[in-house]
Amino acid sequence: MTHTHNAATAFAINDTTANPAPLGLLGFGMTTVLLNLHNAGMFPLDAMILSMGIFYGGLGQIIVGIMEWKKNNTFGATAFTSYGLFWLSLVALIMLPKTGYIQAPGESAMTAYLVMWGIFTGALFIGTFKMNKALQVVFGSLLVLFFLLAGGDFTGNQAIKTIAGYEGIFCGFSAIYAGLAQVLNEVYGRTVAPLGLVRDPG
Structure with a gap:
């Protein structure tokens, strides 16, 4: 008689890839800094910002x-x-109307666009409460930024x-x-730049 023995074998995979978050x-x-230098009135919206939006902010993310x-x-x-696609969509909102085939979004449409991204960011901000204080600052200030920009478009108040530009520079x-703190902390094998780790009360 032949006995068949089925055994399930579990494999543990050791992840040795680098941390992509930085x-x-x-x-x-x-x-974000470069776009909001423009929003603060320091230089016009030019190819430098749009190129960063396509490549580093967009495809990179x-x-x-x-x-x-x-x-x-x-x-x-x-x-x-999501934020990589945000940058690509923002560049598209600026560039597509210049083709003459697509109508540029009005102030109400841009307000809706920014509010939706603000709601999305608010949900992620809640998630950072389990991470570290550095990310809480990033997402908290980004949440404020989206609603300031939405308010600016809604009211037309320059x-x-x-x-919003100055707040965005801070964000x-x-x-x-x-990002750089994570890189330096890993390189030196110790906390060079603190991230404010959140301690689990459990």
């Missing part, structure tokens, strides 16, 4: 989101991919947009700090 934070942060998906990080995959630099 790349995504830097792509987001540097592009999408690549990071895919890498986070491979690392089984749902938050990172959702956030980085002063609100200027305030961008907070993301740059969070």
Whole structure:
């Protein structure tokens, strides 16, 4: 008599790939700073900002989101991919009407666009309460930024947009700090730049 023995074998995969989050934070942060220098009135919306929006802020974050998906990080995959696509969609909103085939969005449409991104960011901000204080600052300031920009479009008040520009510069630099801190802490094998880790009360 032949006995068949079915055994389930579990394989543990040791992930030795690098942390992609700093790349995504830097792509987001540097592009955000440059766009909001424009919003603050320091220079016009030109090819430099749009190129950053397509490549570093856009494609760069999408690549990071895919890498986070491979690392089984749902938050990172959702956030980085979404904000990468945000930058690409923002560039499209600016460039497509210039073709003459598509109507430029009105103030009410841009308000709706920014409010939806603000709601999305608010949900992710709640998620950062389980992460670290550096990310709480990034997402909290980004939440404020989206609603300031929405308020500026809704009211047509240039002063609100200027305030949003300076707040956005802060948001961008907070993301740059969070990204570079992770790089330096890993390189030195110790906390060079603190991220403010959240302690689980459990």
